[in-house]
Amino acid sequence: MTEQKFRFLSFKDWIPDPLRFWIYILFLLAFQFSNGMYFSAMSQMSGGLSLTMNDVKMLSYAMLMGQTMFFPLAFRLKFRFTNRTCLLSAACGLALCNLIVPHVHNLLALVFLCFVGGLIRLWGTFECLSSLMPKIAPTHNFALFLSFVFFIVLGVINLFDLICVRIIYYYRWEYLHYTATILLGLVFLAAYFIMQSHRIAPKMPLLGLDGYGFIPWSAFLLLLIFVAQYGNQLNWLHSPYIRAALGAATLAFGFLLIRMNYFRHPFLDISSFRSKHLTVILWLFLFLGILLEAKSVLQNIFTSGILQFDAINLSTAKLFEFAGSLTGAVTCWFALSRPNRPYKLMTFIGMGAVIFYTAAMYFLVSPQTNLEKLYLPLFFCGFGHLVIYITLTVYCQAVTPFKNFFQVLCILGLIRTGIASPIGDAIYSRAFDGLISKHLATLTGGFNAAQMQLQAVLGAMRELFGWSVVFGVMLLVLISLAHFKEGATKSFLSLKNFYKKYSASEQNS
Numbered sequence: 001m002t003e004q005k006f007r008f009l010s011f012k013d014w015i016p017d018p019l020r021f022w023i024y025i026l027f028l029l030a031f032q033f034s035n036g037m038y039f040s041a042m043s044q045m046s047g048g049l050s051l052t053m054n055d056v057k058m059l060s061y062a063m064l065m066g067q068t069m070f071f072p073l074a075f076r077l078k079f080r081f082t083n084r085t086c087l088l089s090a091a092c093g094l095a096l097c098n099l100i101v102p103h104v105h106n107l108l109a110l111v112f113l114c115f116v117g118g119l120i121r122l123w124g125t126f127e128c129l130s131s132l133m134p135k136i137a138p139t140h141n142f143a144l145f146l147s148f149v150f151f152i153v154l155g156v157i158n159l160f161d162l163i164c165v166r167i168i169y170y171y172r173w174e175y176l177h178y179t180a181t182i183l184l185g186l187v188f189l190a191a192y193f194i195m196q197s198h199r200i201a202p203k204m205p206l207l208g209l210d211g212y213g214f215i216p217w218s219a220f221l222l223l224l225i226f227v228a229q230y231g232n233q234l235n236w237l238h239s240p241y242i243r244a245a246l247g248a249a250t251l252a253f254g255f256l257l258i259r260m261n262y263f264r265h266p267f268l269d270i271s272s273f274r275s276k277h278l279t280v281i282l283w284l285f286l287f288l289g290i291l292l293e294a295k296s297v298l299q300n301i302f303t304s305g306i307l308q309f310d311a312i313n314l315s316t317a318k319l320f321e322f323a324g325s326l327t328g329a330v331t332c333w334f335a336l337s338r339p340n341r342p343y344k345l346m347t348f349i350g351m352g353a354v355i356f357y358t359a360a361m362y363f364l365v366s367p368q369t370n371l372e373k374l375y376l377p378l379f380f381c382g383f384g385h386l387v388i389y390i391t392l393t394v395y396c397q398a399v400t401p402f403k404n405f406f407q408v409l410c411i412l413g414l415i416r417t418g419i420a421s422p423i424g425d426a427i428y429s430r431a432f433d434g435l436i437s438k439h440l441a442t443l444t445g446g447f448n449a450a451q452m453q454l455q456a457v458l459g460a461m462r463e464l465f466g467w468s469v470v471f472g473v474m475l476l477v478l479i480s481l482a483h484f485k486e487g488a489t490k491s492f493l494s495l496k497n498f499y500k501k502y503s504a505s506e507q508n509s
């Protein structure tokens with residue numbers, strides 16, 4: 001008996017089957033292009049809305065936190081609403097965020113809009129990816145599926161950055177939001193006219209979702225990000241704002257501990273934090289996030305401030321980072337699809353690639369460096385970044401109980417897209433300022449003021465890249481000593497079976 005061919009049933013019958021897959025891909029790319037704010041437009045957004053760079057970075061972290069906080073809600077929304085309804089709602093909501101953001105000058109309102117925009121963006125992305133999953137990984141191999149997911153989320157974004165830079169260069173940064181609004185409008189129209197309401201399982205009510213947990217978790221994490229991001233600017237605990245934020249975060253955390261221990265359906269269950277092997281994964285993501293801030297902080301100062309490269313030239317380097325991401329995704333596709341998955345080896349290789357980037361940058365810190373010399377380090381950085389993300393997330397799925405998996409994904413996101421980057425930003429920024437003062441104090445005569453400043457900046461940058469290499473080598477030692485459950489594997493369920501098991505776990509909890 002031949003197996004029935006898979007079909008996307010959310011489309012109307014007159015849409016040809018071969019086109020349905022590619023329509024979902026176009027929807028997915030539209031959601032990935034659209035943001036509440038755009039990393040490529042940070043400096044222009046800072047000037048256009050009279051914000052500091054710390055303000056703009058805070059907006060970017062708020063957007064990422066919005067995406068992270070969606071994970072525990074993902075399948076509840078998918079099983080409550082049809083795919084068509086979810087896509088229509090996500091496209092409409094994200095388009096509204098894109099239209100409103102360029103005209104708002106209040107920082108708190110912008111943080112809220114970016115947070116909501118990030119949450120809605122992942123809602124639309126999740127709807128597309130969950131619908132594509134049976135086609136991409138028909139054998140329910142999660143490694144294959146995640147290789148595709150992270151390539152789209154972390155790899156293709158480099159191509160979008162290249163496009164965004166050109167839109168900003170030839171027009172204005174507001175045109176990014178208008179372009180995204182048009183794309184989302186097309187998604188809305190397409191979903192409205194060519195899709196139909198189809199359910200893969202009975203409607204699941206939203207009862208049991210912990211809205212009172214969602215709000216304090218979001219506030220707690222945004223407060224921590226605020227402290228890490230603005231601490232250096234406000235002089236840390238000397239500032240009443242930092243002290244107030246830490247106090248409010250402490251109260252929120254105490255409230256969350258009570259809910260996790262005594263509430264029947266907390267937003268994040270205490271058992272999710274006790275998942276086996278989770279501690280190792282969290283520390284690795286934290287250290288990786290800190291290490292990658294060397295690229296965000298030091299490389300940006302080097303390429304823009306020292307080498308004076310313009311945005312158009314710098315955007316071409318994104319192609320090599322994209323190539324590294326593609327290579328990393330393909331490598332994980334083959335390496336982690338085998339029965340005996342080499343988690344430790346792949347994590348070691350990925351971290352080694354990131355360390356190669358920092359080591360190469362140590363030797364490239366010079367006013368004579370040309371853009372072409374950065375291509376290979378950026379290739380390895382993109383490769384290592386994707387390999388670690390895919391490997392550790394596949395490993396997490398293999399060793400985590402089913403009922404905790406999406407909550408654990410949220411916990412991982414709190415580290416890798418939440419507090420790791422602002423902590424790394426704070427460390428590198430403060431160390432960079434301190435090392436510049438140290439190098440200025442040790443420079444002898446023979447330099448004018450401009451030359452002394454340049455030499456101090458180069459010396460501080462080279463020293464920080466050197467310490468990053470030392471830190472990275474220590475991470476490699478820790479990875480080699482860490483215990484990994486090698487070869488652990490667990491097939492991901494089909495959506496119908498997922499619904500049955502998810503419903504059973506909800507009833508039994």
